[in-house]
Amino acid sequence: MRFLKEARYSLHVAFHPFDGFWDLKYENKGKLRIALVILLAVTVTMILKRQYAGYVVNYNHPLELNSIDELKYIILPFLLWCVANWSLTTLMDGEGKFAEIVIATGYAMLPLILIYLPNMLLSNVITLREASFYYLLESAAAIWFVWLLFIGTMTIHQYTVTKTIMTMLLTVVVMGVIIFLGLLFFSLIQQIVSFVYTIYQELSLRA
Template identity: 55%
Template sequence: MWKERLRFPFYVIVHPFKGFWDLKYDKKGNWIVAMAIVFLVSLAAMFQYQYAGFIVNYNSPYSFNSMIQLRNVILPFFLWCVANWSLTTLMDGEGKFKEIVVSSAYALLPIFLLFVPATIYSRFITLEETAFYYYLNGFAVIWFLFLIFVSTMTIHQYTAFKTIVTICLTAVCMGFIVFLGMLFFSLVQQMYSFFFTIYKELQFRG
């Protein structure tokens, strides 16, 4: 049972149309496997940030923060899922939130599969061989974007054009959610400062 669940994401990234169809209608997706993939992609991003060869790595090793690196993958992932679900409910999308989360996580798998060997490769290359490193990373991102396109189209039963429009609007919606979140926390901070000032003033007068 679990062997089949672990093998299924690899089937999806090679046969995306059939794979995402099976994920939606045959219920072959799995929450635990999906979250494991997101976590592995986070580790791959951290691995590349910290251990890529000095020829291609311009990051300071002293600025590394594992929590920030985790946030850079996990936060955008869930922002995408929430924004996509919120938007597609208004655009007659057939995908459920769980299906969006699982399919999006499965689409991330090529990033893990290619970022790790690219990082290892970068530690043994010369300046003339860096093109292949960037090719591997670029191919991983293109593969991921293609899988996101197919998953969105299949999960929500959209046409190709509507899928492209939905992906673009989802990106805009993600930015809007971030803006509202920053606005909310700024408002909370100002309210806290206001009430704390009043409290200190009353304490001083008392």
């Protein structure tokens, strides 16, 4: 099937990032739907991990977890990264389009699935002394993800190593600025609504 062939290509990107991201940009082998499927799979993986990881390493109370709340810890940072990176690289002569940024970021998240799922199963059979292996694999997944994100960013924007590192750090800063402006905007809207409602109540009482 075509979908399975496209999905297998994401494994090629994970294990051969230089060739994979180059073909993703210049041979159009990366697919937006695969990137979104990976994003969805990572979200489901994180939900399962928080609920079913072994008690030795799981400090969450399963009955208090809300799966909907988990979306904001995965999907929101993903969208913020893509928007912030696109906004920043547009000003820094980046060659990557917004769709390419989304695809590259989505493909870079694949190691989180490849390691977190078996690691979740491992956590249910290890002892407290063996928990260090669990955390080692967690760290390996994070490093692999950041490495792929770095290669993807460098390739799609055609940046140097130094400029890629600087861009990624600035992207995180821009994400913080977007969050701050978003909270400020909603706070302002809330105050305006409250002010209008207060005036409405005053007019209603006087009438």
